[in-house]
Amino acid sequence: MHDNTMQELETRRYFAAGLLEWYDRNKRDLPWRRTSDPYHIWVSEVMLQQTRVDTVIPYYFRFLEKFPDVEALAHAPEEEVLKAWEGLGYYSRARNLQSAVREVHERYGGTVPDRKEDFSSLKGVGPYTAGAVLSIAYNVPEPAVDGNVMRVLSRFFLIEDDIAKGPTRVKMEKLARELIPEGEAGSFNQALMELGATVCTPRSPHCLTCPVMERCRGRLEGRAEELPVKTKAKPPRIEARAVALIEGSGPHAGKLLIRRRPRQGLLANMWELPHIEIERPAGKAAAAQQGAEMEALGAGLAETDGVTVLPERWLMDAEHIFSHIRWELAVYRCRLDPRFEAAGLPPHYRWLDAGEMERYAFPNVFLRILAEVGIEQT
Structure with a gap:
């Protein structure tokens, strides 16, 4: 065997051993690390996608209290699942999780499958989720490559490929699989993720506390902070929208009018304040712009929903960024045309009482x- 090959094997053994020893001493005490239940681990991994650990912990406890096993989630109404997920964002994660859990209930008798081919076939389960759940719950030697892992591998092995590109992820998955020590898949994958989350951070990595710093090629060449290489994603498309805060009168006094979104697409089946997309030309005076937006809001809701509202004044601005769209919202206080109020609402509209937020x-x-505006859940 060539010296270079021997040296590479020794470097890989050093990396895996150093990580496992460090993880055993330094791992954070997280609730999903106290269980081997594959369903619970699965829930945690889905929640942790694009969401911080501190944010996830209370959601994880509440979600499992409400849906403690596959059976409970499989039979739950989607409305209840979305409500339990409310505030975590990226709601397609919750819908896909429930769809996949229903498949597990129907096809596997409620037992989360331990074969990659079976688990990966479930809705919303990609390579990372499959690797994480199978390795942590069943110790299957599958890699779990997320952003943290690609950053660690890029720096330690001085990999300069663009991690935003598919072939690089495939290369990283192959390397991570080869690094897994026999019988230690779950601990090793978690150690890799833990190092990326707590030590080998995106900016200002804590190299001096890293258990494998001595052979980190990125650090030795002074390039740790410039790795990994990643091309920037396109900025989200801006959509200007006018929102109607519609207050009731008479029997609906103190209530606000809300509507349900379509069953498919962005934020499917969730509730919202009525709103429309608007044009927002540059250089227009604020008062004139607001007047035009109020007029467009009234006309737009009449056309799209058949609801006649009377906008009265600007209330506030808000913003929300999705992965590919940024909503810039102007909220206007409105009231419903009394003649329309007597005629009844479209089926996807409701009057919201603050006590019914749950x-x-x-x-x-x-x-x-x-x-x-003073309406919050209690």
Whole structure:
């Protein structure tokens, strides 16, 4: 065997052994690390995608209290699942999780499958989720490569490939699989993720406390902070929207009018304040712009929903960023045309009483707007 090959094998053994020893001493005490239940681990991994650990912990406890096993989540109404997920964002994660859990209930008798081919076939389960759940719950030697892992591998092995590109992820997965020590898949994958989350951070990595710093090629060449290489994603498309805060009168006094989104697409099936997309030309005076937006709001809701509202004044601005769209929202206080109020509402509209907030799942941006006007969950 060539000296270079021997040296590479020794470096890989050093890396794996150093990580495992460090993880055993330094791992954070997180609730999903206290269980071997594959369903619980699965829930945690889905929640942790694009969400901070500190944010996830209370959601994890509440979600499992409400849906403690596959059976409970499989039979739950989607509305309840979305409500339990409310505030975590990226709601397709919750819908996909429930769809996949229903498949587990129907096809596997409620037992989360331990074969990669079976688990990966479930809705919303990609390579990372499959690797994380199978390795942590069942110790299957599958890699779990996320952003943290790619950053650690890029720096330690001085990999200069663009991690935003598919072939690089495939290369990283192959390397991570080869690094897994026999019988230590779950601990090793978690150690890699833990190092990326707490030591080998995106900016100002804590190299001096890293257990494998001595052979980190990125550090030795003074390039740790410039790795990994990643091309910037396109900025989200801006959509200007006018939002109607519609207050009731008579029997609906003290209530606000809300509507349900379509069953498919962005924020599917969730509740919101009625709104429309608007044009927002540059250089227009604020008063004139608001007047034009109020007029467009009244006309737009009449056309799209058949609801006649009377906008009265600007209330506040808000913003929400999705992965590919940024909503810039102007909220206007409105009232419903009394003649229309007597005629009844479209089927996807409801009057919201503050005491009934727990019945409706709202996207974060509308929760913030409702809180601003004094309507919050208790």
